[in-house]
Amino acid sequence: VLKEDGRHACAQSYMWGQRGGPPGQAVILFHYAPSRGQQPATGLLEGYRGYLQCDGFEVYGAVAAKSAAIRLIGCFAHARRKFDEAHKGQGKHRKPGKAKQALDLIARLYAIEKALKDLDPEARHTQRQIKARPILDEIHAWLQQALPEVPPSTLTGKALTYLHNQWPRLIGYLEDGRLQIDNNSCERAIR
Numbered sequence: 366v367l368k369e370d371g372r373h374a375c376a377q378s379y380m381w382g383q384r385g386g387p388p389g390q391a392v393i394l395f396h397y398a399p400s401r402g403q404q405p406a407t408g409l410l411e412g413y414r415g416y417l418q419c420d421g422f423e424v425y426g427a428v429a430a431k432s433a434a435i436r437l438i439g440c441f442a443h444a445r446r447k448f449d450e451a452h453k454g455q456g457k458h459r460k461p462g463k464a465k466q467a468l469d470l471i472a473r474l475y476a477i478e479k480a481l482k483d484l485d486p487e488a489r490h491t492q493r494q495i496k497a498r499p500i501l502d503e504i505h506a507w508l509q510q511a512l513p514e515v516p517p518s519t520l521t522g523k524a525l526t527y528l529h530n531q532w533p534r535l536i537g538y539l540e541d542g543r544l545q546i547d548n549n550s551c552e553r554a555i556r
Contacts, residue, residue, distance in 0.1 A: 372399065381405055384551040388543070393554045403427050410435065418548045421531050439534030442547035445471045447527050451520035463511050464521045470504045478546050486542030493539050501536055
């Protein structure tokens with residue numbers, strides 16, 4: 366990379382991480398690219414059919430919009446992280462506010478996932494419909510009420526906006542028991 370033709374040694378480049386494969390046989394791929402633009406994502410996903418779990422980086426949305434064969438699934442860890450940053454941004458003497466409320470609601474979803482982790486995909490799917498769907502409905506109702514109450518320029522406002530914009534993708538994990546609530550397994554592979 367330091368001696369790449371046509372690029373300065375200090376030019377920024379990127380590693381794209383992908384994780385997939387059948388259960389118990391994960392494949393992890395790292396791909397070097399000089400940009401985070403749509404071109405590398407399009408090339409990596411060419412011919413792909415199925416679920417694509419990712420954060421809200423809109424390059425993925427643009428790629429999926431060109432292919433009816435790709436179904437985007439959101440990442441609750443990314444949504445949670447934004448509320449965590451908002452909560453911490455309130456300082457040491459913070460009062461429980463909307464960011465803390467969101468963290469508590471999302472924690473309930475993660476508790477369900479922890480309890481269901483050893484189930485087969487079909488049973489996990491069924492249990493999510495019974496246990497997680499009502500909490501997601503509660504979160505969505507809370508979001509609709511909270512969103513207009515918080516200035517969008519604040520950290521909490523940005524977290525609420527992200528949650529709102531990503532909502533259809535975030536609830537996508539309910540569709541199939543093989544899906545995860547987040548893409549942390551890929552994030553861990555990057556580390």
